[in-house]
Amino acid sequence: MCWTKALVVFSGQAELHWLRLLRPGFRHCFVVLGAAEGWISMNPMAHRTDLTVLPVPADFDLVGWYRARGLTVLETVLRQPPRRQAPWRPYSCVEAVKRILGIHDGFVLTPWQLFRFIEDEGKKSLTGCPNLTDDLPINTTFASEADRSPAPAVFLRAD
Template identity: 55%
Template sequence: MPQPCRAGACQAGAGAPRVWVVFRGEAELWWLRLLKPGFRHCFALLHDGRHWVIVDPLSPFTDVSVLDLPAAFDLPGWYHGIGMAVAPAPVRRGLTRPAPWAPFTCVEAVKRLLGLHAPGVLTPWQLYRRLTRPAAAS
């Protein structure tokens, strides 16, 4: 069960990121097993200060869910607690150039949500590395 956020870390305006990317290792499609274990799929958690929203780009459709959880729940911490990798992600808005062309995958869907134009980032592992490198925080 999710735990309350510590010291307002999930509150909007508290200086914390408002989007997190969750990486998991399950592979329903056989060809996803070619990807790095633990990094075969990714989806996004959004928090607006009151609501948690999950955007999960699946192969047949994109699932968008507004969760019935108290705003103070630490949803990223809950996913981390069940063994998934979680990375905070900056959101870029105000872009004027279109994103580079790429096949529509879970990674591409999350990159578009974030406003991340990174044509060399194709797999969940590459996205995780991009989001967790020191330069990603700036």
């Protein structure tokens, strides 16, 4: 699958008491990736990470939908990071999103800093399909056209 859209969604909601120390409106973040086949959301939380195939068409206005619910959304790009280990940081929503986007900046630690980092790069959209899986030992061919059908909406949880 070729991800052609990347959205980072920021929220001010904080169920963990210590997250209230972070900037209002920027206490949590997650990433949504879009392709011709549809959308997938990756929401890293303290107790689990949710991967969700979103049951909406590829042309659905997710940016508008999230913004209508009071969330801040930035469109960004998937980067091809350098082939070296990313700086070590504790697992957080920011670190999980940075790894998906290919960001290795070790000084981006909070959702607000991630927002500013992406905003400083300028709003960009993906123009091609970066080959981010060149060296992965996976078979991406399909046995038949039926295997290409979109997956149903599912929740994958790490409990």
